[in-house]
């Protein structure tokens with residue numbers, strides 16, 4: 255189950271109801287209505303993966319350490335939604351995500 259937004263509003267809830275896409279973990283607006291901040295990291299040469307728990311508006315004013323819990327929530331969501339044999343792969347990915355986020359990515 256996905257994390258509840260931390261700064262939810264009635265309008266954001268309506269945005270999620272009509273959307274089939276994900277949403278910002280802070281303000282709760284769906285990706286139909288706000289632009290996600292794409293953080294990219296690489297687990298193999300030439301292969302970039304994007305992770306986006308926050309919209310640009312929420313991401314921009316936050317310190318990297320304040321952003322990290324939102325990335326962790328999304329990573330935990332991934333972990334809860336994949337079979338156990340994929341957990342090793344995910345555990346290898348978290349340090350890469352953490353490094354890129356703390357570096358301001």
Ligand SMILES: [Zn+2]
Pocket residue numbers: 278279280281282283288308309310311312313
């Ligand atoms: Zn947001």
